[in-house]
Amino acid sequence: MRKLPLLLTVIFLITGLLAPALHAAGTADQAKALVEKAAAYHKANGKDKAIAAFNNPKGEFVQGDLYIFMMDENCNTLAHGANAKLVGKNVAELKDADGKLFMQAMRDTAKKGGGWVDYKWSNPATKKVQAKSSYIMPLGDGLFIGCGIYK
Numbered sequence: 001m002r003k004l005p006l007l008l009t010v011i012f013l014i015t016g017l018l019a020p021a022l023h024a025a026g027t028a029d030q031a032k033a034l035v036e037k038a039a040a041y042h043k044a045n046g047k048d049k050a051i052a053a054f055n056n057p058k059g060e061f062v063q064g065d066l067y068i069f070m071m072d073e074n075c076n077t078l079a080h081g082a083n084a085k086l087v088g089k090n091v092a093e094l095k096d097a098d099g100k101l102f103m104q105a106m107r108d109t110a111k112k113g114g115g116w117v118d119y120k121w122s123n124p125a126t127k128k129v130q131a132k133s134s135y136i137m138p139l140g141d142g143l144f145i146g147c148g149i150y151k
Contacts, residue, residue, distance in 0.1 A: 025125075026066035028116075031147040032135045034061065038068045038145050039137050047143070054079035054145070055087060065125065066147055073111075073142030075103045096120045097129045109136045110144030123150050 026034075038061055042050040054061050054068045059081075061068040067081030075092035091103045102119035109115050114137040121132045134148035 026064055026147075026149050028133070028135070028149055030063070031066055031149045034063060034066055034068060035135050035137050035145055035147045037061075038070075038147075039139060042139050042143075042145070047141075051079045054081055055084065057081060057084070066149070068145055068147055070139075070143065070145045071103070071107065073107060073144075075107055078143070079145075097122075106134060106136050106146055107144065110138040114138055114144075117146075121148075121150075125150075 038050070038054060041053060041061075045053070051070060053059055054070050056062070057067075062081040068079065069077065069081065069086075070079035071077055071091075074090065075094075076090050077086045077088065080086045092107075093101065094103050096102050096119040098120055100119050102117060105119070106117045109117050114135075116133050116135055118131065118133045120129050122128070123130045123132075131151040132148050133151060134146040136144055136146040138144050
């Protein structure tokens with residue numbers, strides 16, 4: 001009977017230590033594909049339906065740790081699949097761990113046709129600041145969407 005508590009303790013320790021490693025992180029290809037799917041949805045359904053779909057945490061635009069966010073040209077958050085508290089907030093002055101104004105960099109990247117923006121951000125799975133990259137795509141009318149991955 002003494003072995004059972006010891007065994008359970010070992011199992012809890014191992015699973016606790018491995019949990020971040022077992023966390024299914026999205027890939028760059030998956031993030032880009034999700035952004036392209038979201039852009040097509042926006043084009044087919046319009047801004048208002050897209051915002052509602054992108055804000056749905058249980059919808060098709062949230063896949064594991066991947067989610068769509070949508071911003072206007074002033075970096076006002078219109079949709080955020082992982083954090084509804086950011087919707088309606090201006091994040092233009094948001095800085096990463098190195099002081100980079102990464103939301104402004106995303107806006108500027110969208111104005112140039114889209115692409116990847118690198119920055120450092122706290123990973124909710126590991127609780128550590130890590131390199132992150134978001135794929136950005138312009139939607140027109142000063143709007144852009146993105147999806148990020150931890151590297």
